[in-house]
Ligand SMILES: [Zn+2]
């Protein structure tokens with residue numbers, strides 16, 4: 001079994017209206033691309049910030065710029081006009097757990113992907129106005145804040161899968177985009193997150209999206225995955241595709257990576273119930 005669950009039906013660009021991308025023809029393009037790559041379990045997980053209802057959770061100015069679509073229309077489209085699993089990529093916003101829960105509980109998902117993109121009002125993966133880096137905080141401090149927030153997100157009980165678990169490395173070290181990275185063994189940062197994943201019973205995402213980013217590496221690092229396996233945390237496999245040809249991107253490398261870590265089963269979701277299937 002191969003899965004791709006953390007999938008977006010459209011690119012993260014301004015000109016990507018729902019009416020152009022939430023169509024049976026577009027879903028069919030994804031289904032065809034998945035079939036070519038042997039991916040049987042395919043689901044979509046649109047960004048929560050693209051929906052107007054998300055503004056009841058958080059009114060960050062960047063969210064306000066993006067929130068144009070109706071989440072119930074999205075759910076209705078996926079359920080009634082496609083055969084895809086229905087998910088959502090829902091940012092963790094510390095202190096807004098009740099509001100996130102209200103949003104999620106009002107709809108029937110197959111799975112909920114939890115992400116940490118923002119630490120307070122700045123993002124780990126954004127250039128420009130909302131960039132977290134370059135504001136005087138040490139890389140040690142930023143990494144600690146990132147992984148502690150990821151742990152808090154897992155413990156919130158809101159999520160089934162923790163996405164791109166070491167997203168904080170996204171920029172890599174190489175100029176021009178590289179950012180400073182803490183010295184020494186990074187396992188001290190991973191530890192609280194993995195403990196939280198195990199306690200909360202959430203899955204860790206192995207994502208090939210990092211291969212398409214400046215860092216050029218799978219999320220998470222080998223050491224973090226080894227810690228998860230050791231703690232009995234199940235693995236969910238995704239590409240974080242934003243267009244059909246990105247489905248299953250780098251899966252040959254991901255399968256090697258999983259085999260080396262001793263991962264033989266991956267998560268399959270339906271109605272927020274999880275089961276394990278042999279990988280491959
Ligand atoms: Zn994400």
Ligand SMILES: [Zn+2]
Nearest residue numbers: 006008089240
């Ligand atoms: Zn995503």
